[in-house]
Amino acid sequence: MVIFIKDVLLNGEKTSILIENESITGIGKNLSMPVSGTYPDSDNDTKIIDGNGLAVFPTFANMHTHAAMTLFRGYGDDHPLQEWLNQWIWPAERNLDDDIVYWGTRLACLEMIKSGTTLFNDMYFFPEAAMRAVHDSGIRAMIGFTGFDFFNPESADKLKKDISDWYDNYSKSEFQNSKLMIPVVAPHAPYTVSGDTLLWLADFAAERGMHYHIHMSETAGEVTNSIEQYGIRPYIRLEKLGVLDRCGDRFIGAHSLHLDDDEIKILGQHRAAVVHNPNSNLKLGSGYKFMFNELRDAGVNVTLGTDGCSSSNNLDMLEASKTMALLQKGWRGDPTAMPASEAIQVASANGFKAAGLNAGKISVGTKADLLLVNLDNIGFVPNNDTLSNFIYAAHSESIDTVVCNGRIVMSNHHVNDERTIKDEARRVVQKLLCK
Ligand SMILES: [Zn+2]
Structure with a gap:
């Protein structure tokens, strides 16, 4: 496909x-429009977009999601964490099947496209259904294969057999050669998966x-428990187990909120992503x-995510970018902390970099996202x-067109199959929550 965006604000x-x-192959005021016949076999696949009244930005990379949990949006909100998990989420998750995960993930993808995201890093169950979606x-x-062993x-x-079987099946599947799909090892957390299994998965x-995607140091309590149980903080434990050595810049630690200086230093030494x-x-x-500043300065690749819709309630990376920037300014008491230019880099280029993709900036040679x-x-x-308006003022309704890997996935804020996806999501949520 050839896309020519004429007279757009960059x-x-x-x-x-x-x-x-x-890929993006040309940028310039005097760039000539593609001439009919220039691209053999692609005349019907050449799209010219009048960019007047439009501005261009890179798309977002949402680096921590549980996509199918979009079906839990608004379900059991405002309860204490353990009560919410025990009484609301875990009983309902016993009802999960391929059909539910497929349509839950389609719903998540719809929301992400509408809010300008073209890459997400997911951790959930039924990964084959998620891949199809x-x-x-x-x-x-x-797509992360997640699991727990609860030290049993x-x-x-x-868990080891399941992930091996899943990877073998993936290797023989139609998605094996997909340029859009990356299979990931995703143990849930160091407090739900034993040290032996964490290391076995890192070797795998x-x-x-x-990549190796795991929840890390999300709450102060899990850090305290790690110190009580093992005498060390969670990232020091991963380092001692050998997980960080094996994974290096393919390590992605979700949350990583409660860290001390030594943990930040270790993450930087391994060029890890959080x-x-x-x-x-x-x-x-x-x-x-x-x-943020401490991690960035130590050489850690800091990325941005929403988490699942049962805790963030939406998958809107523009909203998350604004919250991130305001939080840095707020807790540091410094209005120059996390400027808009840095917020968009964290929300876009850094995430694509963590995935090993050359995207997240508008320049010749990068992937057309x-x-x-x-x-x-x-x-x-x-x-x-x-840029300031985009990060601090606008909402995702302002996003008109989204291109992923050189293909238009939304134009005029319209996504194919939107009606079907919403109807099917309403259907499968009856199976998920009402048994
Ligand atoms: Zn999470």
């Missing part, structure tokens, strides 16, 4: 952008060049003093600073 100046196949939605995903040897053996990931989930942390009362915002949207009036 970094405060009007320019044109040429996309061929999967991502494939049918046309965006990118890192039999459960550990089962390292042998296959896979995912800040500001809205989820605030809603669950987990904390808000995310150590970009979005167009409508400058007539109230958040851009007046347009004194387009």
